[in-house]
Amino acid sequence: MPHPEPLDLVVRGGTVINADWQGAADVLVGDGRVRALVEPGACPPDAIRRAGAAELDATGRLVLPGGVDPHCHVGFTSGEFTSLDDYHQATTAAVFGGTTTIVDFAIPRPGEHPADVVALQRAKAAEGLCDSALHACVVDWDDTVPEQLRAVVADGVVTVKMFTTYRGETMAEEKTILNVMTHLRDLGGMVVVHCEADHIITDVQERRASAGAIGAGHHATTRPELAETASVAEILAIAESVAAPVYFVHQSTPEAVDLVARARSRGVRAFTETVAHHLVLDDSAYAGPHPERFVCCPPLRSSTTVAGLRSRVFHGQVATIGSDHCCYDTAQKESARHDVRAMPNGLPGVETRMPVLFGELVVERGLPLGRFVAMTCANPARLNGLYPRKGVIAPGADADFALWDPAATHEVRATGLHMATDYTPYEGMRLTGRPRTVVVGGRVVVDEGRLTDPEPRGRHLASGPLGPALIC
Numbered sequence: 263m264p265h266p267e268p269l270d271l272v273v274r275g276g277t278v279i280n281a282d283w284q285g286a287a288d289v290l291v292g293d294g295r296v297r298a299l300v301e302p303g304a305c306p307p308d309a310i311r312r313a314g315a316a317e318l319d320a321t322g323r324l325v326l327p328g329g330v331d332p333h334c335h336v337g338f339t340s341g342e343f344t345s346l347d348d349y350h351q352a353t354t355a356a357v358f359g360g361t362t363t364i365v366d367f368a369i370p371r372p373g374e375h376p377a378d379v380v381a382l383q384r385a386k387a388a389e390g391l392c393d394s395a396l397h398a399c400v401v402d403w404d405d406t407v408p409e410q411l412r413a414v415v416a417d418g419v420v421t422v423k424m425f426t427t428y429r430g431e432t433m434a435e436e437k438t439i440l441n442v443m444t445h446l447r448d449l450g451g452m453v454v455v456h457c458e459a460d461h462i463i464t465d466v467q468e469r470r471a472s473a474g475a476i477g478a479g480h481h482a483t484t485r486p487e488l489a490e491t492a493s494v495a496e497i498l499a500i501a502e503s504v505a506a507p508v509y510f511v512h513q514s515t516p517e518a519v520d521l522v523a524r525a526r527s528r529g530v531r532a533f534t535e536t537v538a539h540h541l542v543l544d545d546s547a548y549a550g551p552h553p554e555r556f557v558c559c560p561p562l563r564s565s566t567t568v569a570g571l572r573s574r575v576f577h578g579q580v581a582t583i584g585s586d587h588c589c590y591d592t593a594q595k596e597s598a599r600h601d602v603r604a605m606p607n608g609l610p611g612v613e614t615r616m617p618v619l620f621g622e623l624v625v626e627r628g629l630p631l632g633r634f635v636a637m638t639c640a641n642p643a644r645l646n647g648l649y650p651r652k653g654v655i656a657p658g659a660d661a662d663f664a665l666w667d668p669a670a671t672h673e674v675r676a677t678g679l680h681m682a683t684d685y686t687p688y689e690g691m692r693l694t695g696r697p698r699t700v701v702v703g704g705r706v707v708v709d710e711g712r713l714t715d716p717e718p719r720g721r722h723l724a725s726g727p728l729g730p731a732l733i734c
């Protein structure tokens with residue numbers, strides 16, 4: 263057989279879909295990694311048996327790299343609310359949805375040092391069914407921050423989240439963002455920013471509250487699109503001024519994406535992330551019977567905005583698509599539905615990200631499979647310093663992949679999902695295409711929709727310097 267030893271698993275008869283190559287190939291796996299891609303049939307079944315390897319029949323299946331979710335909050339505390347999952351639950355849900363790497367956040371609370379929070383959070387990776395990486399987070403500037411940034415980068419965390427909203431919690435001043443960008447630029451890292459202009463939102467929310475229109479049904483109107491546009495423009499100007507790379511999380515409007523695209527054309531190393539719910543759901547959800555279940559920041563936008571955002575995805579202006587997974591349940595969401603300022607923000611989504619995007623963008627609207635893999639697997643790996651270990655099926659990469667049945671239809675039901683909550687914002691949505699068998703580090707963790715290996719073996723992934731990934 264044309265392969266290097268040892269050989270533990272052969273995935274036979276499938277069509278491999280990478281971002282930049284697709285075709286019929288058998289995948290040879292040994293020691294947790296991809297050893298080789300070979301012509302179909304180059305490994306006959308009796309030879310596989312003689313080598314002592316297991317075999318997966320992927321006939322009729324697409325073999326995709328395991329998804330890399332660049333935006334995932336696990337057990338996240340905000341105000342009085344903590345989201346309901348731990349690493350074992352979040353990664354179990356992830357693998358059922360075809361995602362085999364998550365990037366979580368180490369967000370300090372007042373008085374905590376970013377580097378300490380990273381150290382605490384990275385220890386949780388071992389509870390996972392799959393590997394994970396982290397974004398650090400800086401809120402306030404002081405003399406210790408440069409040394410802490412050096413420490414987190416040395417610890418393999420090269421991305422730092424910053425917020426332009428949530429004053430008094432996680433919001434950072436513009437000068438702090440500028441300072442962190444400058445230091446990270448020299449360390450081979452990158453700031454990732456949640457952009458919504460806090461002063462605009464606070465003012466609008468106060469006026470809406472005075473008018474008695476601050477409940478969950480009014481959520482979209484309390485965080486206007488122009489607050490996002492204004493903040494993105496400001497942060498892009500800072501990045502351009504100090505020649506630092508910058509990544510915008512969950513961009514929700516075409517205007518915000520266009521600002522990034524124009525900056526890129528001037529040579530700014532700027533990147534757009536969108537998230538699944540902003541591409542599939544719209545603000546009509548706030549007029550429904552359970553508006554609180556859709557409260558996230560930025561909010562769901564109008565159907566016109568959603569169509570504009572989707573068109574940016576199809577025209578190559580979006581680098582990555584994450585989930586912004588945050589696993590609250592309906593009781594938590596309902597408890598503060600009278601006032602969006604007190605609500606827990608965020609939607610469960612680590613499990614539904616890949617199937618929803620596959621069904622809605624690839625099957626329904628014709629997004630090429632390579633682009634789907636680029637935005638959900640390869641680019642998130644690149645922009646988090648994890649490529650080519652993750653995000654691609656190629657010799658040397660970790661053997662993380664999912665066998666998709668591209669024709670299987672199903673209806674999304676919360677009761678059929680594995681996230682630590684009792685609802686999904688996609689309840690009742692009919693989708694075509696789903697991952698059926700999922701391999702993590704060469705182990706078959708999900709087989710034909712059943713969990714076959716629940717043992718936690720997750721690793722914290724040390725990210726490499728971003729360097730070449732940031733070339734526009």
Ligand SMILES: [Zn+2]
Nearest residue numbers: 333335511586
């Ligand atoms: Zn988030």
